[in-house]
Amino acid sequence: MTPRDAADGSRWSDLERPPLNAAALRRALVRDGGHGGLYCDVQVVQRTGSTNSDLVALADAGNADEGAVLVAEEQTAGRGRLARQWTAPPRSGLFFSVLLRPAEVPVQRWGWLPLLAGVAVATGLSRAAGVDTALKWPNDLLVTVDGAERKAGGILAERAGEDGVVIGVGINVSLRAGELPVPQAGSLALAGAVTTDRDPLLRAVLRSLEDWYGRWRSAGGDPAASGLQEAYAAGCATLGRTVRAELPGDRSVVGEAVAVDGDGRLVLATEEGVRQPVGAGDIVHLRPA
Template sequence: MNASDTPRRSGLRGFGHSGPSPWTDLDRPPLDAEALRHDLLVPGGLWTSLDVVAETGSTNSDLAARARAGAAQGAVLVAEAQSAARGRLDRQWTAPARSGLFLSVLLRPEEVPVERYGWLPILVGVAAASTLGRIAEVEVGLKWPNDLQMEIDGAERKLGGILTELSGGAVVVGLGINVTLRAEELPVPTAGSLALAGAATTDRGTLLRALLRELAGLYREWTAAAGDPHASDLMRAYTDRCTTLGRPVKVHLPGDTELAGEAVAIDRDGRLVVRTPDGARRAVGAGDVVHVRPEPR
């Protein structure tokens, strides 16, 4: 998710209450929660509840509290705006109200060994990239581990990201995607949005339906394979979309250390394997990856 200083926000507080109307920005209509529930909460489906709130601090924090209270698998929480959202490495993430998809889902993959839970954020990234390619007709890659990335005006831009947390025996996965952010609203120069990429659609309801359906299908395949990334085909699906593999990288590791080399593989635990200049291979489970441009010859 995008790390940024706080940009301009709309001040939306709640539908049906005094204050700014949710229709203040006609390019950004509110989501129709009732229609979403009608289409997505189906018998035998993964999704068991779906709530849309006008504003909250963090959908991940809210859903984590529900998980600790025993909420069932399949809960979905969507916010039109967040005031205290977090990205990876505890970065602040902010965006104007109704300018993107800001949601969290609660999963209880009881069929999967805990050591394979690290594949869940990767699975969500694959679902998001696949959905955006199919519905929005834009080419989206995944910078390791799960930053949604696309090319705009010849430069790599970050479209969104994913944050996973364990809570109450469940996994809460948060996802943020920039949909209609305008150039002047971008939190950092390296950010992007579907609108700026010329997406075929920026209708958030359409995108959300497709995303949750895609995610449900991939999740069922993964859990049926007990989380095995090869048996579920998740490894292939991810490596096909990973923009980090085969490139020179610098990885900023916890503890203010840095690892430089070539990203050569993803291992069975979802870690990035970096080959250093001396030929050694090192698997990285956490860190901030920077794609390094090759030196001109």
């Protein structure tokens, strides 16, 4: 490799961050020609603005089926909740989106999908990377770096047409301390992961998502019957802590996070003795109080 290769952003310019093997991912995840499992296709692109935007556009145009997976080696316009930016060096993380069409689940239960994805991502990474993971309600993935909780991933759910939801996931895998976008961010590498090989990590996360989505869908989206509500609560670092939920209009609610209710809302027990549920769509920030 020449210096010019590195300056030009060659796909081999950082040998510690090899490209994903798209063909091997398809062989591992797409079963029986797209039948018999969730995933119908896995596509890997070198660079795009946002995998969520791309997959929503494909779904809206009728050019994507349920189980389509779009992965980017680099995202230039990745975003989280409330259009917050998500940037990382090429091939330093997992940036992907999945199209789901839960036709048999009542729409009012679709709000559980980002929480379901959080459970799936945390479960898959705990197994494959060997790191302790936790979830900050509603959709942040936390790891422990030098004894402190750090955000290493996030999830964004967006509607796609009348019957679809695109779940976008961003995970910091091999970011070094000097590459973190903000000091309170983290990565699997900084958390002591046993591997930063993104191929097995992505396979583990997608298989976990397929498993949890299948359970939830089979239960008609019932979070209790599917085990999702219990699993989310067990892995949620927010529960048991006193937090301030900052709401639109400069309003806020302070209380101990005591539960996640059947609608996926965080229930706060306030000093006034009120149990106040807050929904993800109503939250601007959720901070320690």
